[in-house]
Amino acid sequence: MNEHILKLIYAGFSTKQLHQYYRKFGCFDFVQTKYEMLLRGSGDSRLQSKLQRLKELDTERIKHRLQTDGIELLFYDDHDYPSLLKQIYDFPFILFYRGDKSLLSGDALAIVGGRERTFYTIDVLNQLMPELVPALTIVSGLAKGTDADAHLAAMKHGGKTIGVLGFGHLHHYPDETAILRRYMECHQLVVSEYPPFAGPRTWQFPERNRLISGLANGVLVIESKKRSGSLITLDQALDQNRNVYCIPGPVTSLHSEGSNLKIFEGAKMCLKATDILEDFNSLKIK
Known part of the structure; x- marks a missing residue:
């Protein structure tokens, strides 16, 4: 599921939209009609471009570029994701970070x-x-x-x-x-x-x-x-x-x-x- 989230973020989905999606469907699977329902309800005019971008993205290429740039990922369900941050409304599903x-x-x-x-x-x-x-x-x-x-x-x-x-x-x-x-x-x-x-x-x-x-x-x-x-x-x-x-x-x-x-x-x-x-x-x- 985490790879799905990464692709959604790279396709242009905001943190707010991801939470809306998760509250509505309870998962991040790739049923296109569900994405269309979410984006249509939010009034997002870039619906088609986001959906097209989602189809074109390759997770391995994204990870390779992140590694090249020295950027690491912390997912919301990782054990070391900060518990305080997870308490807030619309917490980030991914933290991109450099450092300790x-x-x-x-x-x-x-x-x-x-x-x-x-x-x-x-x-x-x-x-x-x-x-x-x-x-x-x-x-x-x-x-x-x-x-x-x-x-x-x-x-x-x-x-x-x-x-x-x-x-x-x-x-x-x-x-x-x-x-x-x-x-x-x-x-x-x-x-x-x-x-x-x-x-x-x-x-x-x-x-x-x-x-x-x-x-x-x-x-x-x-x-x-x-x-x-x-x-x-x-x-x-x-x-x-x-x-x-x-x-x-x-x-x-x-x-x-x-x-x-x-x-x-x-x-x-x-x-x-x-x-x-x-x-x-x-x-x-x-």
Whole structure:
């Protein structure tokens, strides 16, 4: 069945469509009429091209190309597929990855924030990270700004970190984090739900954010404007029943307007690493 899933993804079926199909039919067999029913119901205008592509695909050729590109697969029913991720709505049936997949097995904290680098975020990370990384793997999105600084701070203090891409492994965005990503692929872990050839699309980044929170036990927002992708991640974390934390910032700073508002609305204010670690310790006690 896993080979069927791989072909479906390469043919252009989205994660959402795969879940719709599985909920409707309970399997991923190759009865063409079932695919037609699914795609017709979803209003997908590329029905025929996807079906034709499905017929033309060869699994062995796909696997050979993945091996050539150094990309490995983790299927949803593999024993080392992360159990936290499997709890979320519309989890990926396949994770494409480069690096050390054992990083998926431990407790993790997602760290997100603004796309602009600030001294405040860097200072916060340097204050928190020495206490966080002995216990937690740091997850973020390999974007510029807070994402990149969180990955770098985790490694600087001897920790582990996972980068989650919003596109396939044969592409990269933004250019500013390309070197960091290459290093993490060799020494940490970089994952994606998208097939390697899938380029960056605007709508994929909010979709990717559910994996950042889904791979973690909790999400920390350091700085966030009122309209920010990091708040999308925080809201998704709440939907996934994850702990959410925010670093308070100056009331005069637009960079902290969104995160301060979330604290006002009930997110846990984080002033020190123990504000986060105490929740992880209580989970282990339970």
